[in-house]
Amino acid sequence: MPSQSKHSCAPPLKGRGAVSNLDSQRFNLPSREADGDWLDDLAKDELPLPGLRTEVTIEHPRSILSFNTSPDLPFDRSINAYRGCEHGCVYCYARPTHAYHDLSPGLDFETRLFAKPDAASLLRQTLARPSYNPAPIALGTNTDPYQPIEKDYRITRDILEVMHETGHPVAITTKSNRIVDDLAILRKLAKRDLVGVAISVTSLDRHVHRLLEPRAPSAIKRLDAVRQLSDAGIYVHVNIAPVVPAITDHEIETITEAAAAKGASSLSIIPLRLPHEVAPLFEEWLESHFPDRKDKVMNIIASMRGGKRNDPRFHARMRGSGPWARLLHQRTKIAVRKHGLGTTKFALRTDLFKPPILPGSQMELF
Template structure:
């Protein structure tokens, strides 16, 4: 049976013009109405790749499509049994992480976490941005896991899959509760975000930073507000992220900048400017990641590129393939973050020269693990003796 992802791939055959691709997507029902998806990054909403059946929207002549309401953000409660996720990837600097939410309202079109919505039977497209899951029990679960006798302390990464400070955090405050548990236990934490909301928790983060237990990385993809608006529609503007970096740094919290992802032919020319601006805002270390297009992210990104920058489509995709061995994506460890080939090497060398000139560290300073005190709060298993 042909999956919807394969169906989406057919509209991006080599040689198609933007108009031809648009016509095909409308014909097969992949394109929701523009008014319905206004304010969202994705232009498609195909079925999840694990679904047995696919769905298509089409006009049956009764004019019912025009009556469909806009996509609104819906939040469901998820009740996981554990909250700390483990990984043993050799090219990732952490072995554990926490995701307070599933899905992300920021709507970044390039987000490599989009395919994870397929595990919930939902689309990596608009569903990923509009149908979210919150984990209100996260703090209680974290207390329980940190209190286990065999627990060995290593920094916990937060924001590695979806942003912990996305807009729904204002209401749910799951991230705030997690930080309260980590602070009470003197547990080290590293945060990655592209939201200025992180400054809300400066009180906790500054106290933890004084003990060598916290650091924050601001993801800054571009300084072009027009590009940021199209590519990351509900994330903080670039100036607000830089202002957040300044406020965090002034509070004594180590700040790093992540120029990620770098998209060849679209934003890679900004690499040095991003690092310069971050250094001026107080960043002390930096990193970058090349654009990744796993699974459904590939047709979603290519559709977005055709809609917003049709004149650059062939050039950008050609450069991407040149860095991925002729493919849109190569998941091999050691290559997935940086790519390969002359153009990838050029970006890497430019980054190295910029961080050396700006005296930015490529590796973040280690955090303390010797201050950890296991929780003894509500929901924690008490010892027998």
């Protein structure tokens, strides 16, 4: 089991989700401990902890499209334009991937980011291969394609341009209203049934939101994005993800009602899951923000995850199991039916795809 940093009892940093830089024994990752003398001096002088600056490293991968065979996912290929995510959601299941880079799934994940500016160019090369068969490409399956640094790098926008040029279907998952910056091209894609959007909403409670997702846009802004996308003729699915027992589960009905009022077409939920280092990070977070509920929350999670903090089995990891999970899904089913929403997601066309013409290729001569 991953161990916690020696000084994880330090107060959480403003605007950050994780409480500490948890180490990972899975990849021999050294602990990134806060200096104890430094913390003691700050406490003695009653000085605030300094904020952490976000650092972005440019990454040049050889390929950009990732394939999967998971029965839990409605797609078999995806693009992740960024590694790490500044939104800082403490529950993010992508946090453990930072350990592959010898970085912590804790604060490193939300402050030491990687961007892939060559993504669109690499995608064009992949789509131009004679052996390529089109199927919806998912954006946002690991880290958010519309996290704050997208404003400067515009990698997601470049990818959408390739989608539009080639008539290729794309499915986008985000928890940011920044997606409406690309409303014009999304509208064009939607007219040809080439795009569907899923927006994640976790809590309407501003206090809980700031603790769970410190740098993600508020639920109000996300729901406003649902309205703008829906009004533009774009299919919008709302995902209440994750549902945190004893903290946000009471909001299922109110979020469903709000999503329907904003024009969402369908809605679903995902109960909280805590793979690898996410579990101890989440426990630290509970100890800092909800110590009175920590045991209750973790016990309910265990009841939905086969007595453990996480159940990685196919078909169970996304839905959970046991009475608590069944109750959450039943409440969602009733709320969805009451407000006239569907539970199925969008179907996208693949018959419009035309491979891109690469510079210097023979086809460019015609």
